[in-house]
Amino acid sequence: MDGTESDETVIEVRASESLSQVPQEDWDACACPESADGGPPNDPFTTYRFLKALEDSGSVGRGTGWQPRYLTAYKGDRIIAAAPLYAKSHSQGEYIFDFNWAHAYENAGGDYYPKLQIAVPFTPATGRRFLTRPGEEATGQAALVQAAVQLASDHGLSSVHITFCADEEVEPGKALGLMHRSSQQFHWVNRGYDTFDDFLATLSSRKRKNIRKERRQAQEFGGEIVSLTGDDIQPEHWDHFWRFYQDTGARKWGTPYLTREFFDIVQDQMRDDVLLVLAQRDGFPIAGALNFIGRDTMYGRYWGCIEHHPCLHFELCYYQAIDAAIARGQSTVEAGAQGEHKLARGYLPTQTHSLHWVADPGFARAIQQYLNAEAAAVEEEIEVLTAYGPFRRDQQEEQD
Numbered sequence: 001m002d003g004t005e006s007d008e009t010v011i012e013v014r015a016s017e018s019l020s021q022v023p024q025e026d027w028d029a030c031a032c033p034e035s036a037d038g039g040p041p042n043d044p045f046t047t048y049r050f051l052k053a054l055e056d057s058g059s060v061g062r063g064t065g066w067q068p069r070y071l072t073a074y075k076g077d078r079i080i081a082a083a084p085l086y087a088k089s090h091s092q093g094e095y096i097f098d099f100n101w102a103h104a105y106e107n108a109g110g111d112y113y114p115k116l117q118i119a120v121p122f123t124p125a126t127g128r129r130f131l132t133r134p135g136e137e138a139t140g141q142a143a144l145v146q147a148a149v150q151l152a153s154d155h156g157l158s159s160v161h162i163t164f165c166a167d168e169e170v171e172p173g174k175a176l177g178l179m180h181r182s183s184q185q186f187h188w189v190n191r192g193y194d195t196f197d198d199f200l201a202t203l204s205s206r207k208r209k210n211i212r213k214e215r216r217q218a219q220e221f222g223g224e225i226v227s228l229t230g231d232d233i234q235p236e237h238w239d240h241f242w243r244f245y246q247d248t249g250a251r252k253w254g255t256p257y258l259t260r261e262f263f264d265i266v267q268d269q270m271r272d273d274v275l276l277v278l279a280q281r282d283g284f285p286i287a288g289a290l291n292f293i294g295r296d297t298m299y300g301r302y303w304g305c306i307e308h309h310p311c312l313h314f315e316l317c318y319y320q321a322i323d324a325a326i327a328r329g330q331s332t333v334e335a336g337a338q339g340e341h342k343l344a345r346g347y348l349p350t351q352t353h354s355l356h357w358v359a360d361p362g363f364a365r366a367i368q369q370y371l372n373a374e375a376a377a378v379e380e381e382i383e384v385l386t387a388y389g390p391f392r393r394d395q396q397e398e399q400d
Helices: 024-031 033-037 048-056 099-107 137-154 167-175 196-200 205-219 235-252 260-269 312-328 340-345 361-387 393-399
Strands: 004-006 009-016 066-068 070-075 078-083 085-088 115-118 159-165 179-189 224-228 274-281 284-293 297-305 332-334 348-358
Touching: 009 137, 024 033, 024 048, 024 078, 048 260, 070 137, 078 137, 099 361, 115 137, 137 159, 137 167, 137 348, 159 167, 167 179, 167 348, 179 312, 179 340, 179 361, 196 205, 196 312, 205 312, 205 340, 224 312, 235 260, 235 274, 235 284, 235 297, 274 312, 284 312, 297 312, 312 332, 312 340, 348 361
Parallel strands: 115 159, 297 332
Antiparallel strands: 004 009, 009 070, 066 085, 070 078, 085 115, 159 348, 179 332, 179 348, 224 274, 274 284, 284 297
């Protein structure tokens, strides 16, 4: 792939069909340089071990509609930047959806698919998508963007999409000719709480009482709730969680995105990166929630059950995640996409971002007009939802 020049140094970008073609230490030096101190990564989802687990388990690759084309940017023989790029034959598993764009494009006689997607599959969590070694941010992002656009152009593809990118990637992306799209999720923010009761004290009286009531109801399912990480997680726990995940996946997506083998690889390679919350009766799990642990953020990802009990979903997915974040001194809980019901439970609307390139100039202009109107609507929605948040008026003013 043609290089780009920066400071008279040629940057060569390569596309690989497997992470096996990229040394793990080089990928992680770009994805999680902070982990060199032995601590957890800021973002567990762009680490080599997570992306490789998706690949090795068959959750991405042949037959899934997610064909890996990992990008790596070389300065000499040194990798300075990388990106998790996939060729997509559909728009499933993205959570910033472009179904309307695809429909309009194809109605006009074009082929929207395949397209290129820089993203973490099935993971609506904000993080860097242009993974760069410290000090190479501008050079690395420019090289990766130009390479992705060139790859799409060379193969006659309709578009390139970068979803759930980090705040600091937006303006450089726009300067490189990408269109910006705003979305919103609900995140919980730790305001220096020492206990869950400290958090409750910032809520209005009605919301505080409601959360206490929900937690009591959840505990009445007839068993105990346990939180497991590291070596406390045993292989048999994944047998139970697989049943939960299948139930949720069948109801939401028709077919679960992740394979059973993915959870076996997580057990082997990533059990220190996960917090598994289980509701057990007589030692037998009947519901569970899976979280991934970032350095400063708890990421809620999957939930499922084989029995339905009042408020158990709220307890395992939201309140247990808050408990864990407070105990770990983490600043944020991201509880996944959608769900205005999270607002009453202390999760506030937060802006998320994506970047897009569309090959056809006329279609790109129409999308930009749409994005401008959508951004204004998202901004208004965030403002309105925040005003209806659960916090006491004095606390709301502080957070505003």
